[in-house]
Amino acid sequence: MVRLLRPRRRQHPAAQHSIAVAAFDLPASSAFESLRASKIRVATIDLRIVAIALADDRTLLSRNSVDLGRVPNLHVEGWMR
Numbered sequence: 001m002v003r004l005l006r007p008r009r010r011q012h013p014a015a016q017h018s019i020a021v022a023a024f025d026l027p028a029s030s031a032f033e034s035l036r037a038s039k040i041r042v043a044t045i046d047l048r049i050v051a052i053a054l055a056d057d058r059t060l061l062s063r064n065s066v067d068l069g070r071v072p073n074l075h076v077e078g079w080m081r
Helices: 026-037 044-055
Strands: 059-062 075-078
Touching (some): 026 044
């Protein structure tokens, strides 16, 4: 599971709504192994988060759109403006 450890001072408007926390389950693990095999140059922890989003067909909210833009078929929205 992914959790926010420290609250941020400035929150995105979407943070006012409930946010689902997704688990790193078997489909995410399979997606992670496929991503690693494709040798995409993204940090391992980011690839794990990406794998969860891909396995569940979710949009990923992130400030790291440059690195995550390297992942095919991933839907990313900018978290901070």
